[in-house]
Amino acid sequence: xxxxxxxxxxxxxxxxxxxxxxxxxxxxxxxxxxxxxxxxxxxxxxxxxxxxxxxxxxxxxxxxxxxxxxxxxxxxxxxxxxxxxxxxxxxxxxxxxxxxxxxxxxxxxxxxxxxxxxxxxxxxxxxxxxxxxxxxxxxxxxxxxxxxxxxxxxxxxxxxxxxxxxxxxxxxxxxxxxxxxxxxxxxxxxxxxxxxxxxxxxxxxxxxxxxxxxxxxxxxxxxxxxxxxxxxxxxxxxxxxxxxxxxxxxxxxxxxxxxxxxxxxxxxxxxxxxxxxxxxxxxxxxxxxxxxxxxxxxxxxxxxxxxxxxxxxxxxxxxxxxxxxxxxxxxxxxxxxxxxxxxxxxxxxxxxxxxxxxxxxxxxxxxxxxxxxxxxxxxxxxxxxxxxxxxxxxxxxxxxxxxxxxxxxxxxxxxxxxxxxxxxxxxxxxxxxx
Amino acid sequence: xxxxxxxxxxxxxxxxxxxxxxxxxxxxxxxxxxxxxxxxxxxxxxxxxxxxxxxxxxxxxxxxxxxxxxxxxxxxxxxxxxxxxxxxxxxxxxxxxxxxxxxxxxxxxxxxxxxxxxxxxxxxxxxxxxxxxxxxxxxxxxxxxxxxxxxxxxxxxxxxxxxxxxxxxxxxxxxxxxxxxxxxxxxxxxxxxxxxxxxxxxxxxxxxxxxxxxxxxxxxxxxxxxxxxxxxxxxxxxxxxxxxxxxxxxxxxxxxxxxxxxxxxxxxxxxxxxxxxxxxxxxxxxxxxxxxxxxxxxxxxxxxxxxxxxxxxxxxxxxxxxxxxxxxxxxxxxxxxxxxxxxxxxxxxxxxxxxxxxxxxxxxxxxxxxxxxxxxxxxxxxxxxxxxxxxxxxxxxxxxxxxxxxxxxxxxxxxxxxxxxxxxxxxxxxxxxx
Numbered sequence: 001x002x003x004x005x006x007x008x009x010x011x012x013x014x015x016x017x018x019x020x021x022x023x024x025x026x027x028x029x030x031x032x033x034x035x036x037x038x039x040x041x042x043x044x045x046x047x048x049x050x051x052x053x054x055x056x057x058x059x060x061x062x063x064x065x066x067x068x069x070x071x072x073x074x075x076x077x078x079x080x081x082x083x084x085x086x087x088x089x090x091x092x093x094x095x096x097x098x099x100x101x102x103x104x105x106x107x108x109x110x111x112x113x114x115x116x117x118x119x120x121x122x123x124x125x126x127x128x129x130x131x132x133x134x135x136x137x138x139x140x141x142x143x144x145x146x147x148x149x150x151x152x153x154x155x156x157x158x159x160x161x162x163x164x165x166x167x168x169x170x171x172x173x174x175x176x177x178x179x180x181x182x183x184x185x186x187x188x189x190x191x192x193x194x195x196x197x198x199x200x201x202x203x204x205x206x207x208x209x210x211x212x213x214x215x216x217x218x219x220x221x222x223x224x225x226x227x228x229x230x231x232x233x234x235x236x237x238x239x240x241x242x243x244x245x246x247x248x249x250x251x252x253x254x255x256x257x258x259x260x261x262x263x264x265x266x267x268x269x270x271x272x273x274x275x276x277x278x279x280x281x282x283x284x285x286x287x288x289x290x291x292x293x294x295x296x297x298x299x300x301x302x303x304x305x306x307x308x309x310x311x312x313x314x315x316x317x318x319x320x321x322x323x324x325x326x327x328x329x330x331x332x333x334x335x336x337x338x339x340x341x342x343x344x345x346x347x348x349x350x351x352x353x354x355x356x357x358x359x360x361x362x363x364x365x366x367x368x369x370x371x372x373x374x375x376x377x378x379x380x381x382x383x384x385x386x387x388x389x390x391x392x393x394x395x396x397x398x399x400x401x402x403x404x405x406x407x408x409x410x411x412x413x414x415x416x417x418x419x420x421x422x423x424x425x426x427x428x429x430x431x432x433x434x
Numbered sequence: 435x436x437x438x439x440x441x442x443x444x445x446x447x448x449x450x451x452x453x454x455x456x457x458x459x460x461x462x463x464x465x466x467x468x469x470x471x472x473x474x475x476x477x478x479x480x481x482x483x484x485x486x487x488x489x490x491x492x493x494x495x496x497x498x499x500x501x502x503x504x505x506x507x508x509x510x511x512x513x514x515x516x517x518x519x520x521x522x523x524x525x526x527x528x529x530x531x532x533x534x535x536x537x538x539x540x541x542x543x544x545x546x547x548x549x550x551x552x553x554x555x556x557x558x559x560x561x562x563x564x565x566x567x568x569x570x571x572x573x574x575x576x577x578x579x580x581x582x583x584x585x586x587x588x589x590x591x592x593x594x595x596x597x598x599x600x601x602x603x604x605x606x607x608x609x610x611x612x613x614x615x616x617x618x619x620x621x622x623x624x625x626x627x628x629x630x631x632x633x634x635x636x637x638x639x640x641x642x643x644x645x646x647x648x649x650x651x652x653x654x655x656x657x658x659x660x661x662x663x664x665x666x667x668x669x670x671x672x673x674x675x676x677x678x679x680x681x682x683x684x685x686x687x688x689x690x691x692x693x694x695x696x697x698x699x700x701x702x703x704x705x706x707x708x709x710x711x712x713x714x715x716x717x718x719x720x721x722x723x724x725x726x727x728x729x730x731x732x733x734x735x736x737x738x739x740x741x742x743x744x745x746x747x748x749x750x751x752x753x754x755x756x757x758x759x760x761x762x763x764x765x766x767x768x769x770x771x772x773x774x775x776x777x778x779x780x781x782x783x784x785x786x787x788x789x790x791x792x793x794x795x796x797x798x799x800x801x802x803x804x805x806x807x808x809x810x811x812x813x814x815x816x817x818x819x820x821x822x823x824x825x826x827x828x829x830x831x832x833x834x835x836x837x838x839x840x841x842x843x844x845x846x847x848x849x850x851x852x853x854x855x856x857x858x859x860x861x862x863x864x865x866x867x868x
Contacts, residue, residue: 042600160591311747311750
């Protein structure tokens, strides 16, 4: 029952007052790429709105690899430098980390926090790897370390749960955490091939030139790691999670899923109890009425299973402007709000395992009669619930079975019947009702 | 662009620290009915969890109409009284208002706030009627006035947006705000009659013995009033909203909606721009893939249309334990968190009107050929998109048309063809994608 917490140092709050002058916050940017530039741009574009709320957000300096006067001017920055010493010599109220990856981001964030400067980031790789240590440093120095934009940037929920102990009594979650994968599967469902859908995602700026992090499931797994820490008080290593990417899904799979009353979505799932942590990141079959079933394109969503019932949060997952807005809202929250870190309290180390039992959506290719294949599965204790034949393949929705039994069944049909079978998790058919 | 704000008095934060003694908060309850008792019960039941987060929530006193020692003992209260003077003579850190309705709740909340005691409530009737004035009093006295539990109690979002100016740039919303109505329509969709579904909701404790507030749409309209204030900076009078209840919906309507690819849900809808406020509270047709389409039973949901995209929040709407948990989380948030009021800033008065244009789901009863009826509608500029015949009725989904044209068409078929037609709003078929 230890989970998200919002403990912080006692300090004097200086939250803006109506009618008072707006609070002037000098922002130092680490990195001026897509996200960093968007932070500078959105801060200027939204300055009137921010002023009515009592905030004057002022990006004054940026640390970049290659300073160029044109970039500084474009972002209206007084100081653009490639030297951390120069950046840290500026008077800064908040630092926004927008470099990405672990290093040098980690070292720079650590330096900011130990210097007593609050840090806001959208960097899930950094938070997955070092979130707990950095949060501890933030607390020790009485400053905030916030990363609302690291997970479903367009939908604020991490900070909310950090403040509300009873709402945060979570037991598990099921989520679509990678917008690129979701957009690609949505396109494939609409008839695209995987390469065409990927090419489109890249053209739209959704996927990176190297889309490996997205389509391999690694990006979602990093987010799952940080969610496990915040909601389950569990330390999970990202590289111990069971991760499958979406590259193996083709248009026929999606048509078959539809025929069997559902859809394939890129799912991150976890449930926990004490030290037990059942989880996977993989494309999975969702029944049509599943609350995440209608979340398409680059939209993200998370369904949190908590003591009070299931809560769904969904919306834009990423994109420079959405990310910048979430970062700037976090910057506003660092003002006078002492609970600006998701605090590091006692956490259990957990080794992830696959869920014990699950229904499965199985693709079988090979020229063997369905009845015969069904019998081979049954012999391994994997019982078919529904099946459909499509384009010379057989698709099956099973009753719940353990991963071991499914593996055994797949091996059997591969040997005896020379079929190739691939199994995807299938989520239970629970209406979103309480 | 003025909307939710979190301005508050500058004060010293006393947020709990890890390792420090929990903050002891003496709670005074106004009312000890379903909600008040649940607050006392949940505070005791969750005391271990709360302690690990640094909180010791202690309901010490309650104001009730008829004090009885047994009730005090049941709620472990030191003081149970029917005299406000006695209650206010107790040393209290927070007051939880759980009386409901406008008076005496309003007078007591006002007294608490002017005495410098923060107030938490779930009372949407009070907030709809006096939210702005009470928030102003709270601010003037440097204390919080929170009501996260007043709207979709099981899903925290009001306070979140109050803190995040960029996330709160909303232009409209579509929501299921009344769990009783949603549960009844879900039951009718599953084959119940309206009276049987209502009786079931009452048996389950969802509907009050007098369910008028729920099924008339009034409860949802009060919530829409407070959402308009928080998200649109608009003062709207609840009794000026266009409200239709669900009592007119029958099982055939729901079957027809399904045949036309959708579902009927109890919807509160609003969009705004400056002083213009288009809104209704009514049962409405949603296409199957609408993000609110899968939200059934007593579950609530809100889809917020904002600058950054559409955000969906859904989960348990009410129930004593869910409400009590949200209230207690608000109590935790009053500690050391200065932004504990959704502040009253400049707001525009708006007179609600029906949306200019909307698609419609129309039920037509009467023995007239479909083609003839279609022609009569067309003569009034209301064009049919799809239609279905069911149990001797005709159901139509129209292309967008103004309410005036639809009224005229209904009058025409009523006169010329002696048909009876009833129109429900139909929401557009937009996938939840970005």
